[in-house]
Amino acid sequence: xxxxxxxxxxxxxxxxxxxxxxxxxxxxxxxxxxxxxxxxxxxxxxxxxxxxxxxxxxxxxxxxxxxxxxxxxxxxxxxxxxxxxxxxxxxxxxxxxxxxxxxxxxxxxxxxxxxxxxxxxxxxxxxxxxxxxxxxxxxxxxxxxxxxxxxxxxxxxxxxxxxxxxxxxxxxxxxxxxxxxxxxxxxxxxxxxxxxxxxxxxxxxxxxxxxxxxxxxxxxxxxxxxxxxxxxxxxxxxxxxxxxxxxxxxxxxxxxxxxxxxxxxxxxxxxxxxxxxxxxxxxxxxxxxxxxx
Amino acid sequence: xxxxxxxxxxxxxxxxxxxxxxxxxxxxxxxxxxxxxxxxxxxxxxxxxxxxxxxxxxxxxxxxxxxxxxxxxxxxxxxxxxxxxxxxxxxxxxxxxxxxxxxxxxxxxxxxxxxxxxxxxxxxxxxxxxxxxxxxxxxxxxxxxxxxxxxxxxxxxxxxxxxxxxxxxxxxxxxxxxxxxxxxxxxxxxxxxxxxxxxxxxxxxxxxxxxxxxxxxxxxxxxxxxxxxxxxxxxxxxxxxxxxxxxxxxxxxxxxxxxxxxxxxxxxxxxxxxxxxxxxxxxxxxxxxxxxxxxxxxxxxxxxxx
Numbered sequence: 001x002x003x004x005x006x007x008x009x010x011x012x013x014x015x016x017x018x019x020x021x022x023x024x025x026x027x028x029x030x031x032x033x034x035x036x037x038x039x040x041x042x043x044x045x046x047x048x049x050x051x052x053x054x055x056x057x058x059x060x061x062x063x064x065x066x067x068x069x070x071x072x073x074x075x076x077x078x079x080x081x082x083x084x085x086x087x088x089x090x091x092x093x094x095x096x097x098x099x100x101x102x103x104x105x106x107x108x109x110x111x112x113x114x115x116x117x118x119x120x121x122x123x124x125x126x127x128x129x130x131x132x133x134x135x136x137x138x139x140x141x142x143x144x145x146x147x148x149x150x151x152x153x154x155x156x157x158x159x160x161x162x163x164x165x166x167x168x169x170x171x172x173x174x175x176x177x178x179x180x181x182x183x184x185x186x187x188x189x190x191x192x193x194x195x196x197x198x199x200x201x202x203x204x205x206x207x208x209x210x211x212x213x214x215x216x217x218x219x220x221x222x223x224x225x226x227x228x229x230x231x232x233x234x235x236x237x238x239x240x241x242x243x244x245x246x247x248x249x250x251x252x253x254x255x256x257x258x259x260x261x262x263x264x265x266x267x268x269x270x271x272x273x274x275x276x277x278x279x280x281x282x283x284x285x286x287x288x289x290x291x292x293x
Numbered sequence: 294x295x296x297x298x299x300x301x302x303x304x305x306x307x308x309x310x311x312x313x314x315x316x317x318x319x320x321x322x323x324x325x326x327x328x329x330x331x332x333x334x335x336x337x338x339x340x341x342x343x344x345x346x347x348x349x350x351x352x353x354x355x356x357x358x359x360x361x362x363x364x365x366x367x368x369x370x371x372x373x374x375x376x377x378x379x380x381x382x383x384x385x386x387x388x389x390x391x392x393x394x395x396x397x398x399x400x401x402x403x404x405x406x407x408x409x410x411x412x413x414x415x416x417x418x419x420x421x422x423x424x425x426x427x428x429x430x431x432x433x434x435x436x437x438x439x440x441x442x443x444x445x446x447x448x449x450x451x452x453x454x455x456x457x458x459x460x461x462x463x464x465x466x467x468x469x470x471x472x473x474x475x476x477x478x479x480x481x482x483x484x485x486x487x488x489x490x491x492x493x494x495x496x497x498x499x500x501x502x503x504x505x506x507x508x509x510x511x512x513x514x515x516x517x518x519x520x521x522x523x524x525x526x527x528x529x530x531x532x533x534x535x536x537x538x539x540x541x542x543x544x545x546x547x548x549x550x551x552x553x554x555x556x557x558x559x560x561x562x563x564x565x566x567x568x569x570x571x572x573x574x575x576x577x578x579x580x581x582x583x584x585x586x587x588x589x590x591x592x593x594x595x596x597x598x599x
Contacts, residue, residue: 006500008500008502009500009501009502012399012501012502013399013401016396016399016400017400017402017405019396020396020400020405020406020409023393023409023412023413023473024408024409024412024413026469027412027413027415027416027469027473028412028415030427030431031415033437034427046435049440049443049444050437050440050441050444051437093319093320093323096316096317096319096320097317097320099313099316100313100316100317100320103310103313105306105309105310105313106306106310106313106314107303107306108303108306108307108314112317112321115321115324115329116320116324119324119328119329121526121579121580121583122332122576122579122580123328123331123332123576124328124330124331124332124333124334124335124572124573124576125331125335125555125569125572125573125575125576126552126555126556126559126560126568126572127334127337127555127559127560127565127568127569127572128330128331128332128333128334128335128337128348128569128572129327129330129331129334130559130560131331131334131337131342131348131565132326132327132330132331132334133327135347135348136326147323147327148327150323150327151320151323151324180312181312181313181316182312182316185316206418209420210418210420210421210422212420212421212422212534213534217560228420228422231420231422231423231426232422232538234426235422235423235425235426235429235430236422236425236426236429236538260426260430261430263426264423264426264427267420267422267423268419268420268423271418271419275415275418279411279414
């Protein structure tokens with residue numbers, strides 16, 4: 001395809017690259033703006049208008065307020081617990097389900113597949129879900145955010161497709177050596193499907209990091225709140241009182257604006273840190289999911 | 294495993310695969326509790342639910358809740374908002390990642406391509422709370438967008454308080470957040486197109502534009518159709534997360550959709566039966582839509598979900 005390019009193609013190429021540069025700018029600049037604003041002096045920032053190309057003034061006051069806030073730290077801790085426990089349970093349940101659905105023998109397999117896939121297209125709705133979880137006495141325990149999302153059917157299908165691609169000869173030799181299904185799953189299939197497992201960790205981990213709806217409907221106790229619910233108080237309902245004590249009401253507005261920017265940065269940094277390591281799995285993982293059975 | 298004998302009893306099957314059936318029990322239990330449980334619970338839509346009597350014990354009232362919703366003052370507004378947001382999403386949000394994938398496909402500078410792609414996936418991973426916080430900040434009367442409007446001679450105003458702007462803001466920010474991520478599946482589909490087809494097209498004298506039109510696009514057509522079916526199945530569905538974070542009483546007229554109404558009625562006003570009825574109404578319409586979309590697609594394009 002590397003032949004001569006016509007004039008039309010060259011013009012197209014130039015516009016395409018300009019367009020891509022714009023996409024790059026439009027995607028990243030909002031985050032850069034927040035980053036610059038968070039390191040800015042809140043008073044100078046208030047007077048500043050238009051785009052930021054660097055912090056105006058320099059101040060760590062906003063970050064001090066955020067890290068001095070007990071809620072943020074508590075939210076961080078809770079979210080970490082939910083991410084670790086939730087993702088572990090997700091991996092266990094999803095691989096069990098995917099293993100069974102990828103077998104050819106059992107005659108009830110198709111019924112299971114139907115039961116699981118049906119839930120992708122029809123659901124009982126938010127209110128019955130709420131009542132059922134209440135009825136199971138999970139409200140105001142951390143299980144309310146860990147158990148209900150234990151299996152994501154879409155992820156289950158991605159994993160099933162990957163497991164089904166493992167050559168049967170691999171497990172046959174293990175079976176001759178006396179291995180049962182549990183051993184085959186954990187000692188043979190999963191080690192052979194590590195790219196998919198990595199993608200699952202990514203998908204489920206990000207889900208738990210970002211999840212807030214279940215927490216907001218099931219948690220009354222603030223000590224259980226994940227980071228996202230404290231973020232909602234700060235960013236959406238603009239409640240920064242707990243961090244601006246001692247400031248006069250005039251100062252408070254400036255300071256709380258800075259706190260919002262710093263909070264966004266603090267809440268997004270973990271994603272940015274793991275992102276470069278995980279992004280190489282994206283294409284691979286999605287491709288597996290894109291393959292229709 | 295391969296030479297299984299034809300037609301054996303269920304009991305024989307369970308005995309042979311007992312380990313497999315044991316392994317599925319937790320997963321089955323999960324689906325029964327958290328997916329089929331709520332489907333059973335959806336019967337409160339036909340009841341006058343009171344927490345003391347429970348789901349089964351509450352008295353039946355037939356279709357009263359549905360009648361109340363359909364004859365209610367908000368019915369028209371909710372249907373209209375839900376449909377318009379989805380139609381706007383279908384018109385602009387659906388083609389955008391396909392177009393982006395086609396343009397990515399034409400890029401020769403490998404490193405720049407990788408940089409743009411990687412960056413474009415990023416907003417997908419940022420939490421909706423942060424995204425909405427940014428939207429609210431950028432659109433307030435002192436925000437960046439108003440700085441630009443003032444610079445161009447316009448007057449400052451709080452954009453999120455303007456009901457006529459809610460839907461555009463919702464849809465544009467949705468595209469901004471998801472376009473890169475949604476393009477991955479099309480890029481993956483493109484990479485599985487046989488290169489020999491391109492070579493044949495070159496021999497036939499096709500330029501890059503013709504190749505994109507006659508090779509790439511048909512190559513990803515099945516993927517496009519599958520995603521279109523799924524999208525049509527969601528036609529009466531708008532997730533409430535972003536809506537309830539961005540709307541406020543002044544923008545309810547254009548922002549309130551079925552799911553946010555269910556959330557408000559059920560979780561904030563505690564009318565469980567009524568909001569369950571609204572939710573069930575919505576689920577049934579969506580389910581019908583996806584069945585229809587799948588049926589027509591199978592009939593006319595040979596591509597279908599099942």
